[in-house]
Amino acid sequence: MVDTPPRTGSPTIHDADLIIIGGGPAGCAAARMSASVGMRSILIEPDTLCRNLYRIPALSNVLGGYTSGPELADSIVAELKSTKLCRLELGRHVTELHAYKDHVTATVDTSARLTARYAIVATGVGPLQPRDVSWITAPDGLTLPPLWQAEADDAEGRDLLVLGGDRPIGTFLRAHPDTDTRLLVAYPAADTYKIEEIREDSRVSLLPVEHLTLSCEEGFPVSAEVLGRNGEQQTVTADAAYLSIGNAPTAPSGDLVRGADGYCPPTDQHPRVIVAGDLRSARFQRIMTALGSGSEAALHAYYATRELLTKG
Structure with a gap:
């Protein structure tokens, strides 16, 4: 100084x-x-x-x-x-x-x-973007929108992959209480304390991950190879991907x-x-x-x- x-x-x-x-x-x-x-x-x-x-x-x-x-x-x-x-x-x-x-x-x-x-x-x-966190591998230059930018009409009836468990997820759900959008929330161990408020929401499926490799073009559609914290691997798919990684x-x-x-x-x-x-x-x-x-x-x-x- x-x-x-x-x-x-x-x-x-x-x-x-x-x-x-x-x-x-x-x-x-x-x-x-x-x-x-x-x-x-x-x-x-x-x-x-x-x-x-x-x-x-x-x-x-x-x-x-x-x-x-x-x-x-x-x-x-x-x-x-x-x-x-x-x-x-x-x-x-x-x-x-x-x-x-x-x-x-x-x-x-x-x-x-x-x-x-x-x-x-x-x-x-x-x-943050996927390139900014170590637990996500994504295509070079990929930029995804944060979840709060998802319009209810666009998300209606769709499956959304949400990367990260940050608190805007709860805000989105409260703002759209009647939407039948389904959120697959992939989150690292560091976000565990953040997802308590959404854990009981029937529209949310929680996916604790060790690492996630993303394949998509600007988020539509999306697939990801997931390494779970239990060591198991799986492929998940969704209509679009959004960010909630902080x-x-x-x-x-x-x-x-x-x-x-x-x-x-x-x-x-x-x-x-x-x-x-x-x-x-x-x-x-x-x-x-x-x-x-x-x-x-x-x-x-x-x-x-x-x-x-x-x-x-």
Whole structure:
């Protein structure tokens, strides 16, 4: 990490009190909380606010009576856009983040450099592909869609091979309670704890695997040679293949400290850099935890700033 100011000297007037990188639930919550305590923020997001929330058809674990991702996203976006102390930089992404003794700098893709007292990094995760995991062998260049992209009408009455046991499977089933789609879920030992919520669903067949070799073209149709954890081999077929193998953390280059798994543990970061949301760990990727961690990150920056000003 960098602990000395850049050659041009440490800036004394910053663009904002807080730079927030990422406009998902954690980043939006951080911006809203920082405004509530009088802090100016710049929120930088390469896409639209809460873009992944708009892809979740059904919710069951959030407060406020929201039953769908788009409903919750609309509420968050409307509230944030009315927050006068937050400057939105949409369609931009941070290419580099650096932390110094008394400030941070974020360079965006226009080469502009923004400064603030603190940065909150809430860039979250992106979907993995078969080539990214060791337990799947797939044709070179094969890209499969995640399960949440499967439309109910397209999946109706079909057999779908789902690679991985990640939690979007439960979301899909809750969103389409009347579909007669059949899911064959092939999952490694590491995903065993994730499939408990779908184990009793009659539309699901669970296939614990040691290794799977996939043969298909863009997922339609599909066959796979499966080596089970008991050593038995079998061939499975389905109408299409979808992914639920999880995500990989995404973060800007620079002074973020990454663990061996690619995630950014909050306790390992520079004091001026605060990590929030899904970027922290694979084990707590929930909408409610993202909202809470974003709010907590903003308060952390607020109290740290007050302490510094009091000492000064």
